[in-house]
Amino acid sequence: NAGVTQTPKFQVLKTGQSMTLQCAQDMNHEYMSWYRQDPGMGLRLIHYSVGAGITDQGEVPNGYNVSRSTTEDFPLRLLSAAPSQTSVYFCASRSQGLSEKLFFGSGTQLSVL
């Protein structure tokens, strides 16, 4: 059972570079989201999607873009990386209904120099 798969696991970027963090789930979940985890800050929601073609902003959306062309995939794009985006990024998914469990990927550790 793959669950939520994130790639890459580690990435180092230079300031100003762009990249895409990949996220795929094989559970046919409608809801997908991206969080970032920073020391002492917990998990903060970047963007989320309630279905293909529908996305919305979370708590810290600036500097990130998302799209949802299929149910399975929810990539996160960094347009012009900044050192403040150094973080661990988690993708998560669940079925519709807030009482459903949120399943997380194993994370992408991103360093922006």
Next chain:
Amino acid sequence: DQQVKQNSPSLSVQEGRISILNCDYTNSMFDYFLWYKKYPAEGPTFLISISSIKDKNEDGRFTVFLNKSAKHLSLHIVPSQPGDSAVYFCAASLQGGSEKLVFGKGTKLTVNP
């Protein structure tokens, strides 16, 4: 403005004893609460949840208590085991409205053999 607060960054207990992790929230509209456990280099995993219509929910060694008047919930682990050593995140949401889970900053639990 932090809506979900875990005021203890860390907690250390002896194996076999009770671990009590606390969480406070400020938004009285939250009506669903969850606990997630996170090991290093892994994504968070769902542990236990509670709806605001209940004041207690049990699952094996884990029990969550909710005090709505105090806007406080706690996670009890009895007996604690070394494998329980992890970071525990409290999260809250609004059913039927928001698609967003708001997380606390986490408490690192260490269970000493």
